[in-house]
Amino acid sequence: MDDCIFCKIIQGAIPSTQIYEDERVMAFHDIEPQAPVHMLVIPKKHIASMAxxxxxxxxxxxxxxxxxxxxxxxxGLEETGYRIINNCGKNAGQLVFHIHFHVLGGEKLGGLNSKG
Known part of the structure; x- marks a missing residue:
């Protein structure tokens, strides 16, 4: 998609702090981290959302x-734990309409049922 920021990152038109890349996916650090470690994983294929x-x-x-x-x-998050999040749609907080998964960790994460 011409106006998709993540497609532009994949194409190299917008810089990112890349962590991993292969022929199908790319991972990079989030520019507005919500935890000490906040990374994004995106497929190179444009899919607007999980829906x-x-x-x-x-x-x-x-x-x-x-x-x-x-x-x-x-x-280094495996031992202490991490969260993988996918927001699907505006009401869920999805801001970029290219499916992506947040990987957060590096501290005790709150906000969800602690028994889960």
Whole structure:
């Protein structure tokens, strides 16, 4: 998409602090971190949100989540824990309409049921 900031990052038109890249995904640090460690994982294929993902995207979405696991491990978050978040739609807080997953950690994260 011509006006998608994440597509522009993938194309190299907008700089990012890249953590990981392969032929299907890219990961980079969030420019407005909400935790000491805040990274984003995005597929290179433009999919507006989880609501737009198709059954044919299942393998790609699995790869995105395994990439989130990988970068969390490489960031040293595996032992203390981390959160993976996907906001789907405006009311859920999605600001960029290119599916992406936030990986947060580096401190005790609050806000969700602590029993979960």
């Amino acid at each position: 737009e993902a198709e059954p044919d995207d299942a393998e790609l979405m699995g790869h995105v989540l395994l990439t989130a696991q990988r970068i969390a491990r490489e960031a």
